[in-house]
Amino acid sequence: MARVVVLGAGISGHTAALHLRRMLDARHEVVVISPKADWNWIPSNIWVGVGRMTGTQVTFPLAPVYAKKGIDFRQAKAVALHPEGDGDQTRGSVDVVYTLATRDGERDRVEYDYLINATGPKLNFAATPGLGPDGHTLSVCTAEHAELTAVAFAEVISKLERGEHQTLVIGVGHGTCTCEGAAFEYTFNVEHELRMRGLRERAEIIYLTNEYELGDFGVGGMSFKQNGFVTTSQLWTESLFKERGVKAISRAHVQKVEEGRLYYETLNGEEGTLDFDFAMLLPPFRGADLQAFDRHGDEITSDVFAPNGFLKVDANYTAKPFEQWRAEDWPRTYVTPKYPNLFGVGIAFAPPHPISRPRKSPKGTVISPAPPRTGMPSGLMGRQVARSIADMIQKGATTPTHTASMAEMGAACVASAGAGFRRGSAASMTMFPVVPDYVKFPGYGRSLTETTGEIGLAGHWIKHMLHVMFIYKAKGRLGWFLVPE
Amino acid sequence: MSATQPTPGASHDERGTPVARAVPDDLGSSTAPMPTKHTVRMRTNLPVQVVRFGIVNIKMLRMVLKSHN
Numbered sequence: 001m002a003r004v005v006v007l008g009a010g011i012s013g014h015t016a017a018l019h020l021r022r023m024l025d026a027r028h029e030v031v032v033i034s035p036k037a038d039w040n041w042i043p044s045n046i047w048v049g050v051g052r053m054t055g056t057q058v059t060f061p062l063a064p065v066y067a068k069k070g071i072d073f074r075q076a077k078a079v080a081l082h083p084e085g086d087g088d089q090t091r092g093s094v095d096v097v098y099t100l101a102t103r104d105g106e107r108d109r110v111e112y113d114y115l116i117n118a119t120g121p122k123l124n125f126a127a128t129p130g131l132g133p134d135g136h137t138l139s140v141c142t143a144e145h146a147e148l149t150a151v152a153f154a155e156v157i158s159k160l161e162r163g164e165h166q167t168l169v170i171g172v173g174h175g176t177c178t179c180e181g182a183a184f185e186y187t188f189n190v191e192h193e194l195r196m197r198g199l200r201e202r203a204e205i206i207y208l209t210n211e212y213e214l215g216d217f218g219v220g221g222m223s224f225k226q227n228g229f230v231t232t233s234q235l236w237t238e239s240l241f242k243e244r245g246v247k248a249i250s251r252a253h254v255q256k257v258e259e260g261r262l263y264y265e266t267l268n269g270e271e272g273t274l275d276f277d278f279a280m281l282l283p284p285f286r287g288a289d290l291q292a293f294d295r296h297g298d299e300i301t302s303d304v305f306a307p308n309g310f311l312k313v314d315a316n317y318t319a320k321p322f323e324q325w326r327a328e329d330w331p332r333t334y335v336t337p338k339y340p341n342l343f344g345v346g347i348a349f350a351p352p353h354p355i356s357r358p359r360k361s362p363k364g365t366v367i368s369p370a371p372p373r374t375g376m377p378s379g380l381m382g383r384q385v386a387r388s389i390a391d392m393i394q395k396g397a398t399t400p401t402h403t404a405s406m407a408e409m410g411a412a413c414v415a416s417a418g419a420g421f422r423r424g425s426a427a428s429m430t431m432f433p434v435v436p437d438y439v440k441f442p443g444y445g446r447s448l449t450e451t452t453g454e455i456g457l458a459g460h461w462i463k464h465m466l467h468v469m470f471i472y473k474a475k476g477r478l479g480w481f482l483v484p485e
Numbered sequence: 486m487s488a489t490q491p492t493p494g495a496s497h498d499e500r501g502t503p504v505a506r507a508v509p510d511d512l513g514s515s516t517a518p519m520p521t522k523h524t525v526r527m528r529t530n531l532p533v534q535v536v537r538f539g540i541v542n543i544k545m546l547r548m549v550l551k552s553h554n
Contacts, residue, residue: 238517247509409552458538
């Protein structure tokens, strides 16, 4: 009998847990440890943030799903790893602190034969003073944050209806943020809502980003074939900004936020301020606060985790300049180099380097996006690692048997630009591969036939369809595994 | 206008912060093309979008299958 423990129940961890339970027979245990009681379809949080959906439409309780599937769910936060065991105990283990109301604060140790770290990101609002719902800005990173943002947005609408002018700043709150796509989506959903209400003229909408150029999205931008020419996501995105009258500040790092005012620095070293009535700024991410200890109790956190708190896996972490980055640097199996039973998937694994070219201001401030590893790639990693572990347990494989390199997989992204079944729109994009491979695809780094983009109402229908489909899948309903990641 | 954009040699406000008079980029100088009215109309034209829905789904499914394999 083997026990597989999954830390985290987001897109990657939950996918891995469901597949493991499906593939392993009942003799083997699947345990999920997550501090949150609910699963959240994060891509729809932007619709909660403009009041189009409620928090309950994008979440559901995990416990009943896991009970039905035969997965042992512990609502707890992992705080320490013992990958070599502890003292005489040779089995790996993880220390947890319960967050479940009836066991709140209780510590426990859970032993494992295989561990998947899918803890996702720690929302690092503390990196920028004044950033976040506990400071002076809003967020759509969680359903709870998005609900608070919807209340603030409703107040903005009321003020606009009374004839007041409002300045709305939407974007990222630090030079090293990722998820620019979510900021882009929220920007255009806000713009759409105001336009539909006839209030657009009184609102100034400013997109604040760490991207060197609009349309970078943390993946170094994209190139598309269109009408016999090769065009870029930069031109495509700028065109949308011009059409919708959204202003932009790019190449920016937010230094601090005060009530109604933010301070920022740009790549050329200049500093400025921006006064706002409403600001939704995403935080940078770092790994969950997990420590690691060897068998003797000595701390090995810096061996197991990168300085940003993400788990080191089978990537090439040798520091090298942008020109020498290669597709092969990216992990394929997500197993840690030292521990063959410890894996890191989704946002929790440490990327070898960004995808966008790294840049620093004259002061040394890093102002360039971190690589995104959410959505489809995240789900796919969870599934493939689950398949590898199932083969290791049931077929005796000694090394992982399945791969999911971001340099070998594509991604389908639908970025909403406004909700509504008749008047909504979204940018539907596909890219292959996610991490450019300039050896395989000279010139553009990606396949020009597989990298596509278009904007229209159909995109909105697709995004809504994905919302329904992925919540159905995550609930583990009939035929859930037929829905691809 | 409540927003400011950094400008070299800008003066400082009462909080000691550099302040300038410029505004965030409205992309007026961007070479990105503006869509024509026809293009914008087609983006929400029901028959056109029903067809695009099918085509985009096929493209995405192809991408998903390729990545899963």
